[in-house]
Amino acid sequence: MIAKELQEEVYNCIxxxxxxxxxxxxKQLHVEGAxxxxxxxxxxxxxxxxxxxSEGFKNLxxxxxxxxxxxxxxxxxxxxxxxxxxxxxxxxKKYKLPLLKRIMSTxxxxxxxxxxxxxxxxxxxxxxxxxxxxxxxxxxxxFSKLPKFNGKPLMDQYPEIISPSGKAQGRVxxxxxxxxxxxxxxxxxxxxxxxxxxxxxxxxxxxxxxxSLPIFLSGARQMALSNIKSNLSVFSRYDxxxxxxxxxxxxxxxxxxxxxxxxxxxxEDTKEAQKVKNKVMDISQYLAKFDxxxxxxxxxxxVTYHDPCHLVRSQxxxxxxxxxxxQIPGLDFAEMVGADVCCGGGGTFQLDxxxxxxSITKNKIQSIRNTGADTVASGCPGCRLQINGNLGNxxxxxxxxxxxxxxxxxxx
Amino acid sequence: MIRPxxxxxxxxxxxxxxxxxxxxxLLTHSYDASILEFVPDAILFPVSTEEVSRIMALxxxxxxxxxxxxxASGLGGECLAKKGGILLSFTQMNKILEIxxxxxxxxxxPGIVIAxxxxxxxxxxxxxxxxxxxxxxxxxxxxxxxxxxxxxxxxYGVTRxxxxxxxxxxxxxEVMKTGTxxxxxxTGYDLTRLICGSEGTLAIATKIxxxxxxxxxARRTLLAIYDDxxxxxxxxxxxxxxxxxxxxxxxxxxxxxxxxEEAFHLGLPLDAAALLLIDVDGDDATIERQSPLIAxxxxxxxxxxxxxxxxxxxxxxxxxxxxAAFGCIARLRPTCxxxxxxxxxxxxxxxxxxxxEICERNNVQIAVLAHAGDGNLHPLMLCDQRDxxxxxxxxxxxxxxxxxxxxxxxxxxxxxxxxxxxAKYLPQxxxxxxLKIQRGIKNVFDPQGIxxxxxxxxxxxx
Numbered sequence: 001m002i003a004k005e006l007q008e009e010v011y012n013c014i015x016x017x018x019x020x021x022x023x024x025x026x027k028q029l030h031v032e033g034a035x036x037x038x039x040x041x042x043x044x045x046x047x048x049x050x051x052x053x054s055e056g057f058k059n060l061x062x063x064x065x066x067x068x069x070x071x072x073x074x075x076x077x078x079x080x081x082x083x084x085x086x087x088x089x090x091x092x093k094k095y096k097l098p099l100l101k102r103i104m105s106t107x108x109x110x111x112x113x114x115x116x117x118x119x120x121x122x123x124x125x126x127x128x129x130x131x132x133x134x135x136x137x138x139x140x141x142x143f144s145k146l147p148k149f150n151g152k153p154l155m156d157q158y159p160e161i162i163s164p165s166g167k168a169q170g171r172v173x174x175x176x177x178x179x180x181x182x183x184x185x186x187x188x189x190x191x192x193x194x195x196x197x198x199x200x201x202x203x204x205x206x207x208x209x210x211x212s213l214p215i216f217l218s219g220a221r222q223m224a225l226s227n228i229k230s231n232l233s234v235f236s237r238y239d240x241x242x243x244x245x246x247x248x249x250x251x252x253x254x255x256x257x258x259x260x261x262x263x264x265x266x267x268e269d270t271k272e273a274q275k276v277k278n279k280v281m282d283i284s285q286y287l288a289k290f291d292x293x294x295x296x297x298x299x300x301x302x303v304t305y306h307d308p309c310h311l312v313r314s315q316x317x318x319x320x321x322x323x324x325x326x327q328i329p330g331l332d333f334a335e336m337v338g339a340d341v342c343c344g345g346g347g348t349f350q351l352d353x354x355x356x357x358x359s360i361t362k363n364k365i366q367s368i369r370n371t372g373a374d375t376v377a378s379g380c381p382g383c384r385l386q387i388n389g390n391l392g393n394x395x396x397x398x399x400x401x402x403x404x405x406x407x408x409x410x411x412x
Numbered sequence: 413m414i415r416p417x418x419x420x421x422x423x424x425x426x427x428x429x430x431x432x433x434x435x436x437x438l439l440t441h442s443y444d445a446s447i448l449e450f451v452p453d454a455i456l457f458p459v460s461t462e463e464v465s466r467i468m469a470l471x472x473x474x475x476x477x478x479x480x481x482x483x484a485s486g487l488g489g490e491c492l493a494k495k496g497g498i499l500l501s502f503t504q505m506n507k508i509l510e511i512x513x514x515x516x517x518x519x520x521x522p523g524i525v526i527a528x529x530x531x532x533x534x535x536x537x538x539x540x541x542x543x544x545x546x547x548x549x550x551x552x553x554x555x556x557x558x559x560x561x562x563x564x565x566x567x568y569g570v571t572r573x574x575x576x577x578x579x580x581x582x583x584x585x586e587v588m589k590t591g592t593x594x595x596x597x598x599t600g601y602d603l604t605r606l607i608c609g610s611e612g613t614l615a616i617a618t619k620i621x622x623x624x625x626x627x628x629x630a631r632r633t634l635l636a637i638y639d640d641x642x643x644x645x646x647x648x649x650x651x652x653x654x655x656x657x658x659x660x661x662x663x664x665x666x667x668x669x670x671x672x673e674e675a676f677h678l679g680l681p682l683d684a685a686a687l688l689l690i691d692v693d694g695d696d697a698t699i700e701r702q703s704p705l706i707a708x709x710x711x712x713x714x715x716x717x718x719x720x721x722x723x724x725x726x727x728x729x730x731x732x733x734x735x736a737a738f739g740c741i742a743r744l745r746p747t748c749x750x751x752x753x754x755x756x757x758x759x760x761x762x763x764x765x766x767x768x769e770i771c772e773r774n775n776v777q778i779a780v781l782a783h784a785g786d787g788n789l790h791p792l793m794l795c796d797q798r799d800x801x802x803x804x805x806x807x808x809x810x811x812x813x814x815x816x817x818x819x820x821x822x823x824x825x826x827x828x829x830x831x832x833x834x835a836k837y838l839p840q841x842x843x844x845x846x847l848k849i850q851r852g853i854k855n856v857f858d859p860q861g862i863x864x865x866x867x868x869x870x871x872x873x874x
Binding site: 011012013014015016017018020021030031032033035038041042045051054056057060074075076077078 | 432434435436437439440441443444445446457483484485501503504506523525527528546548549550674675735736737738739740741742743746747748796798
């Protein structure tokens, strides 16, 4: 069963129901089983031996974005998301992961398979993608909106030590994340470029693995363990660094929140994870200490910002990315209504539940439209896929805030 | 148990997707916000009056119990299937059918969440005042059936005061209209207001027409901090006596302050004995006149400090914190039983003292929250439902407090309802004649006794 201290959490749920109308999924389905309160009560019954983990329970547990909105809204302070994450691992002791997730987890957690798949992905995938039917979809995202593979993994585009322009003012490790490494190279390039320009030496280790968040949040903790340990040991190799820089909300959440919890709940040593937790910074956080104004050229247009769940709730980062955007001269910043509401992607949630996912995303898109912005900035590749994938034919660009900042810095 | 072939007939009305019988569904529909649990045999999710009517006609014909349910945020098991049978959930019948700005009324389906409805009418500069603490959870249907009160009671009254009419389905399946859309209506018995507060025992509402007010131009929140809870209580009595009517007057004692502060980090003083949260609303002139006057009353009665909110954002934060107070309390102990006895305002200070004394004597941990302007006390009894011995002490304390409230002219329940738990006290407040008439009324609406069985009239001592 799940860790003792988590078991006690279910008794702190007073069933007030405040989580229900906060839950994006419940608001679509209006069935108690989909509500956080419902799942917490079922977990209580399971713990008390009054109910067994069932197929139905499994389905409910995975009908959840893990957006953590319930947790931050729970007046009783119940760690709802932690409970659900731990229960997913329990459920997998009885049921297998669905095939698609099993393949994905195997690929992401493997040393050889990931580069292999990504090689064939860009060699065959990019040309093949053009042949896919225009109106087809994978999960909630149309084929035509899928990103192309990077020509070369980001990791292979840089040396291990990237020197800054001018005198070194600092030294950081950069963790690119799979999304940037294989799909959104411009995000990684922008981060590195901005850091270089600010005089920061970037250490880019070549043996970093997938952060594994998609694997362990689907419940497959054992599968994720070797990646977790490997990343921690790579980070510990470099001790004279100011920070470990992450420009993916999800990877940041993994290092800052999940690793310590997961290892602890698995009875593993958490010392290294704790050290890393304190070193990791989202790029927007790290840049807060710099005076950027003198580097920035004006940009045009209006930008709005979408809060990724893994930044605003997992990491409590809300102001820093906005501050970056607001500093860019000429760029009009417009706050959207409900910026911190989940976009409906939820990582692999959109694959499992495309209908629910799309109906949540529709509200987000409307909110974006209402601002009149031509650009949406968001520091999460999952949100980016989801929002871009559901924008239709509008000319609204979806970017990472760091990409705009790099643009404003002009050519190095 | 309902026979499978009967379940099939219900399925033929709502379809397979809206008839749930899986163990997961049954368990997740077995509770509300109290500690009671009753597992239904099936849950139906109707989306139209016609479906509800057909469901009830079938239930009558087959003699199946039916219990209506909104968001299940109630505190007394009113919406639980106390004797099994069908649970009729209105969470998917939740549309706003009309907002009429010319005649200032709205027609809604029962499942809509109160806060969502309030937001929608406020967007067109109208105002639906009834504001239960659970407004972000509770449905209007549930609020109507429970005649929910809440924080704006002192100035604006309760749910019943805003009801113009309903479309209801009787246990027999017959559809009937009550009331009108006009501001005045004295045609026949006032069935609308009879059904409101009936705890879902007389009929099922499928459409609800409510009266709306123009939205107040502005509001301001005052926060008065006290070193002695008596002074806070006296302030309330003084303000009421002086004929000043704020929109809300909420009292929290030090335990509630601590729990709320832990959850919201608003900078509330942890060393305070009590605080009053007072809202004034209206046009700017009213606010400018009333708020210093109220601040003066607070200081005159010994408030250590009176803070006036500086922005609507701060108002919203303070009220979100108040709304969540019930949940925040769970940070202290796992279970929280909430009392709801209501006393005349000038007796409130005495009643708070008494409830504290009773709890101390019975070794029960207590926190006090109150819609103070209404004398509506919410003593929160903190406990752990797994500890049987402790729960027995809590029950004893509740018995004593209810008895006390009766002796000073109070009522059993101000707004939460009687439900299962308080039914045993009914004869203390209602005479045998009153109970006889109430049972007679129930019999007229529901001669078979299939609607919400196990409710207060049935379980109350004869």
